[in-house]
Amino acid sequence: MLQTISLLVENKPGALMRITGVLSARGYNIDSLTVARTLDPGLSRMTIVVDVDPQLRQQVIKQMNKLVNVLQAIDLTDQPAVAREMLLMRVRAPMESRTAILKEAEIFGARVVDSSIDGFALELTGEAEKLEEFIDIMRAYGDIDVTRSGMVAVSLEPRKLRLSPPVPKADPVLQDPMRKGA
Amino acid sequence: MPNLMSGSQMLLECLMREGVECVFGYPGGVMLPLYDEMYEHPLRHVLVRHEENAAFAASGYAMATGKVGVCMATSGPGATNLVTGLVNALMDSIPIVAITGQVSTKLIGSDAFQEADTFGITRACTKHNYLVKSISDLPRIVHEAFYLASTGRRGPVLIDLPKDVLQAQAHYSPVSAIHLPGYKVYTDGHAGQIRRAAQMIWEAERPFVYAGGGIIASGAHDELRRLVELVDAPAVCTLMGLGGLPSSHPNFISMPGMHGSYAANMGMTNSDLLIALGVRFDDRVTGRLAAFAPHAKVIHVDIDPAEISKNRAADLPIVGDAKRVLQRLIKALEELAPEAASKKAEARRAWWQQIRAWQAEHPLVPEVSSTEIKPQHVMVEIDRISGGEAIICADVGQHQMWAAQFIRFNRPRLWINSGGLGSMGFGLPAAIGAQFACPDKLVFAVIGDGGFQMSIPELATIASNGLPVKIVVVNNGYLGMVRQWQQLFYNNRLCAVTLDCFPKAESLAAAYGFPGRTVDSPADLRPALEQAVSEPGPFLLDIKVSPEENVYPMVPAGGAIHEMILRPPQPVSVPK
Ligand SMILES: Cc1ncc(C[n+]2csc(CCOP(=O)(O)OP(=O)(O)O)c2C)c(N)n1
């Protein structure tokens, strides 16, 4: 079953690789992954959709939380959350089907972001099923080209973020006898 | 400016501030700026003969002391040679810091000479790793690395250092705090959970303590002993936990698992409460999970939340450092005693009777013969000399299991071996690290003839540093543990397990300038060991043991731990 994981991570080199490593090391295939900066430019929010063995779902979250660069990893699968995805589509639109295509787009609430003699570029945001329906319908009009963003999700409950405070560095453990030799 | 330093100087300054006494390493091109700086530096550098052994030696050092072990290697092949040692440290939660050279930042990604993506390669081999891109990050990263390696669940941390960072100059100011907001260290354990655990323990009729490497890592051995005595529960220590409770303690009933004692495995299976302390329910301990301790509730104390309910669901999890949790648990138990204790007194007596009966039924007794040297006999003789006080560094294989079964340990950090990864070639370099850490202790390297041949180059390290390691090769002429499996589970079709060439110990040791001796009769065993120990320097003993001996008891892979093979099966005919 697909699991939706939301992560707050430090924007550090290798962080993405560590997180996907938790999944790839267990042979899981990532269905979608999005990542972008948060209000704090040092942090990124990541949403991963992945098919995980039900008994191992907890374990995967724990392993992610263990990563030094991960501030929080939560399982949104069965939690109150809103999930959305964006789709960009190029559709070939000969003169005779242009009106029908625009009508269809309007029904789905898709926006036209580019228009040319050859066709349109459309943008649609919504739940994954809605995007899929739209794709199915537009196929009927001819060649389409689709790029999906992957899911972004936000928890509808406030979540306490537990961060570790700085640890004062203890007085240096200088090796006196060795120092003398210097 | 007094505090203007090169990256190399800064690194060494930080190592000194971390209290590092010696590092195990091997130089190479991109590390030259650092080695040049070490030329006049008091930090002791031990030149091993292969980088894998630098990581193993650092691990032996760390396991013998609890301090962070440090190893170094150059870029490319040096770094890749470290990998096995890093994974070993990850599996056994050993605090080490590895420092690798890297090609200059401008060259990274250009397939430069001796470039390897060390940061990428070691991501899954370390607790955390770093690629230092700027000298300004260097002090912070070094101290973070030591902090990460030595706190929480211990483990290896790698720092990849490009050559130009080592050469760069910058003002150095000491790091005043470690700030890792996403790194959570759990220590005390939940007070309510600890109280509930105390109740559960007093209410249990057949409690059983299952203690592991976490006891050693957190230094909780005194607390473990106190707990075991207070509750008067039988206790086992896992392969990684040996020495956590003195082997001579009356409540200690040996090691559990695949080659555990009958009483240990029967005790686990029949217990109604497993008190699991710093363990991870490894498959070599649990056997078939579905049949493992089927009647038991589980209290699981571990510093790593990801270990809780990973393999076996915990009825009462406590995330925390074993020492701190046990201190508080003991208090909670004492508050409830003696009324709580007396309630189950009768059931507890019966439980002990049962445990003692299992012990008597199939005790762990070493095979001893007057005509050939039994490998178990070797362990008994080492044990006699050690008296529970020597450091024993084992390699991997049958000899490791016999050593674990028959050598006793009065205290923690005496038993050093490769558990989770089971990495051959570990024992000898680990003994080097342990001997550097504890120059005045008697250190044995107990090694198979297979593993020894993976480690022979390190005889040079031993010789050139005059390390008085006593090397005991338990020579059965086989990759014995693999031969055992082929015999028992593959119809004795022995394939690629014969070690029919072995260097003569006297000549080999002499080639390195120290004494060696071959032993092939039981009568010579004790004198030979005594000779080895009485020599001031290193000694190589090649002990020819009966080649076809097997380790028993044995739980076949995938079996339940109470279904042990206790005795050698009937002789099988050898196919032509
Ligand atoms: C690096 C490595 N390679 C292979 C193995 C598989 N293996 C486990 S035990 C063993 C045999 C070890 O033989 P030896 O060192 O002679 O010890 P013995 O079992 O005979 O005591 C082998 C090959 C391993 N554990 N580690």
Ligand SMILES: [Mg+2]
């Ligand atoms: Mg052997």
